[in-house]
Amino acid sequence: MVRAPCCEKMGLKRGPWSLEEDEILTSYIQKHDHGNWRALPKLAGLLRCGKSCRLRWINYLRPDIKRGNFTNEEEENIIKLHEMLGNRWSAIAAKLPGRTDNEIKNVWHTHLKKKLNQTNSEAKKKAISKPKIKRSDSNSSTITQSESASACTTSSSDFSSVTVGERKDIKSEDIESMEETMAVIDESFWSEAAALDETSTDMKSSSLTISNEMLPLQYPDEILPESHEDYNSNMDDGMDFWYDIFIRTGDQIELPEF
DNA sequence: AATAACACCAACCGCAACACG
DNA sequence: GCGTGTTGCGGTTGGTGTTAT
Numbered sequence: 001m002v003r004a005p006c007c008e009k010m011g012l013k014r015g016p017w018s019l020e021e022d023e024i025l026t027s028y029i030q031k032h033d034h035g036n037w038r039a040l041p042k043l044a045g046l047l048r049c050g051k052s053c054r055l056r057w058i059n060y061l062r063p064d065i066k067r068g069n070f071t072n073e074e075e076e077n078i079i080k081l082h083e084m085l086g087n088r089w090s091a092i093a094a095k096l097p098g099r100t101d102n103e104i105k106n107v108w109h110t111h112l113k114k115k116l117n118q119t120n121s122e123a124k125k126k127a128i129s130k131p132k133i134k135r136s137d138s139n140s141s142t143i144t145q146s147e148s149a150s151a152c153t154t155s156s157s158d159f160s161s162v163t164v165g166e167r168k169d170i171k172s173e174d175i176e177s178m179e180e181t182m183a184v185i186d187e188s189f190w191s192e193a194a195a196l197d198e199t200s201t202d203m204k205s206s207s208l209t210i211s212n213e214m215l216p217l218q219y220p221d222e223i224l225p226e227s228h229e230d231y232n233s234n235m236d237d238g239m240d241f242w243y244d245i246f247i248r249t250g251d252q253i254e255l256p257e258f
Numbered sequence: 259a260a261t262a263a264c265a266c267c268a269a270c271c272g273c274a275a276c277a278c279g
Numbered sequence: 280g281c282g283t284g285t286t287g288c289g290g291t292t293g294g295t296g297t298t299a300t
């Protein structure tokens with residue numbers, strides 16, 4: 001069976017929809033439901049292919065579509081969902097009532113991708129001056145990057161992982177052990193840390209002790225990569241560096257210059 | 259004022275998955 | 280299990296509006 005030629009070859013109309021066409025399609029679907037999309041245009045009296053009608057209805061005419069700009073909350077949700085699901089726009093749209101996959105895809109390519117890249121490059125710059133971390137326990141030596149890398153494989157529950165430095169290859173077993181305890185502190189951590197440093201009256205040096213109040217800044221568990229493959233795809237999609245220093249409650253961080 | 263460059267977004271295309279006989 | 284038709288999805292395109300030169 002040969003694929004049916006689409007629209008133009010069949011003498012059907014293409015391009016932007018007129019108000020009249022919208023009205024015809026809307027009133028037909030309201031009366032009869034869409035049923036078979038392929039048969040719909042003929043039944044409704046439209047010179048369009050079924051595919052085009054379906055798209056128009058789903059992305060524009062459906063009554064439950066939310067119009068207007070995306071709120072910050074929606075944008076943040078998209079970013080988080082994209083980290084989790086990748087380019088599965090329909091799955092992302094399913095979590096955002098009133099928004100279509102096409103709209104989300106557009107907003108991702110026009111705004112969020114740039115926004116994320118900008119955020120990452122700023123974070124990269126900040127990461128150049130790495131903070132020193134002092135352990136609060138008996139062997140309170142400053143943590144080095146190699147130490148932190150080895151900490152990756154530990155599953156000690158009182159550790160939180162923080163990212164600092166360039167991307168490294170991480171084995172899938174490392175990911176598994178990290179998933180239980182891993183939390184990534186992102187740019188907001190450093191800005192918040194800086195703000196704390198500025199406002200704190202008893203803080204003489206530019207250092208910060210990790211306290212429980214800071215824990216909510218950690219990445220929520222549900223947006224961690226589900227698999228090594230997901231992890232890699234996230235990395236390829238702009239999240240191209242992770243800090244790899246591990247901190248825990250009570251640790252003291254000497255903050256970099258801001 | 260003209261036009262080039264850029265940004266946005268609706269619509270299209272091709273493919274894969276699914277449904278059904 | 281296979282062939283065919285339909286639907287849904289993600290990537291891409293191109294028209295239009297806006298901003299910069």
